[in-house]
Amino acid sequence: MPDYSLYYWPIAFRGQFVRAVLAHVGASWDEADFNTIAALKNKAPADQPIPFVGPPVLVDHGAGVSLSQMPAILGYLGRKHGLIAGDPLNQAMTDKIVADANDVLYEMTLYNGAQMWTHEMWAQFQPRLRRWMTIFEETARRNGMTAQSGYLLGTESPGIADLTACILWGTMTDKLPPLRPVLDETAPAIAGLSDRIAALPQQARLRERSDAEYGNAWCSGQIEASLRKVLNA
Numbered sequence: 001m002p003d004y005s006l007y008y009w010p011i012a013f014r015g016q017f018v019r020a021v022l023a024h025v026g027a028s029w030d031e032a033d034f035n036t037i038a039a040l041k042n043k044a045p046a047d048q049p050i051p052f053v054g055p056p057v058l059v060d061h062g063a064g065v066s067l068s069q070m071p072a073i074l075g076y077l078g079r080k081h082g083l084i085a086g087d088p089l090n091q092a093m094t095d096k097i098v099a100d101a102n103d104v105l106y107e108m109t110l111y112n113g114a115q116m117w118t119h120e121m122w123a124q125f126q127p128r129l130r131r132w133m134t135i136f137e138e139t140a141r142r143n144g145m146t147a148q149s150g151y152l153l154g155t156e157s158p159g160i161a162d163l164t165a166c167i168l169w170g171t172m173t174d175k176l177p178p179l180r181p182v183l184d185e186t187a188p189a190i191a192g193l194s195d196r197i198a199a200l201p202q203q204a205r206l207r208e209r210s211d212a213e214y215g216n217a218w219c220s221g222q223i224e225a226s227l228r229k230v231l232n233a
Contacts (some may be wrong), residue, residue, distance in 0.1 A: 004029040007037050007057040011217040012175060012210050014070045014105060015056045017098075017167045021074060023206040024163060025081040071098045078160035085155055093153055097139070097161045101168040104132050108172070109223050116226035119233060130186045136165055137187035147192025162197055170194030174207075175218035178231045 004022060006029050008015025022029050032040070037055055045051035049059060052068035058077075059066045067073050075095060078084035084094045107128070110117060136152075143154035152161040169190055173180040183191045197203055218224055 001061055002028040002030045003060070003062060005059040005061065006031050007040060008055045009037065009220065010034065010214050011220045012171050012214050013219045016171055016210065017070055017164060018056050018058055018073050018077070019206055019210070020163045020167050020203060021077045021083065021160065023202040025083070026202070071095070071102055074098050074160050074164065083159040085153070085159065090153055094159065094161045097152065098164050100132070100135065101164050104168060108227070109219050113221060113223040116222060117230045119230050122230035130182065133169070133183060133187040133190065136169070136190045140189040140193065145189055145193065147189045152193065158197060162193060165190055166194045166197035166203070170198050172218065175216055176227070176231055
């Protein structure tokens with residue numbers, strides 16, 4: 001039996017953050033197919049491994065634990081596998097970075113697809129997107145990180161904060177290439193960190209496998225179609 005089971009759609013969106021952590025710690029995991037995830041999602045809460053509305057869901061077989069919500073899963077894995085420093089401030093800052101990343105995903109998908117992007121809406125969003133990038137960049141600066149060296153919270157090795165930044169900004173700009181020049185200009189240290197983390201052997205293998213399985217899909221569906229339309233205009 002693998003160490004974990006992950007229930008998430010075949011795209012490189014919220015579930016990719018969980019995959020990145022599992023790959024980083026060398027854990028084994030399997031993933032359910034689309035129909036299994038859809039069936040589990042629609043079950044009554046009493047019949048689910050943990051009551052939830054949408055994936056990701058992670059099952060830790062060794063501990064007999066099931067969790068939903070990307071921030072909760074990353075917090076659990078980070079503490080279990082030593083990827084969140086023991087200092088209370090560092091723990092809080094890690095949680096803050098994961099929460100920020102989740103907010104960025106929410107805004108990039110216009111509140112989980114509640115609306116579709118138009119050219120006017122995308123133009124209005126640009127200052128806010130750059131502000132999010134700058135928030136990550138300023139966090140890095142305050143902790144002595146540069147594009148070439150260091151980590152987001154000043155730790156000696158990469159942790160949940162760094163993996164989160166890499167998957168948020170690195171995967172986003174990899175799947176949506178017109179955004180990469182914006183990241184390079186606005187947050188060069190974060191761009192460099194994303195490249196350094198992505199080059200780690202475990203992450204490189206994960207990206208290669210993900211690209212083969214999911215193609216260019218990021219958040220998928222009509223919201224991704226609208227996003228690509230405004231980006232490619």
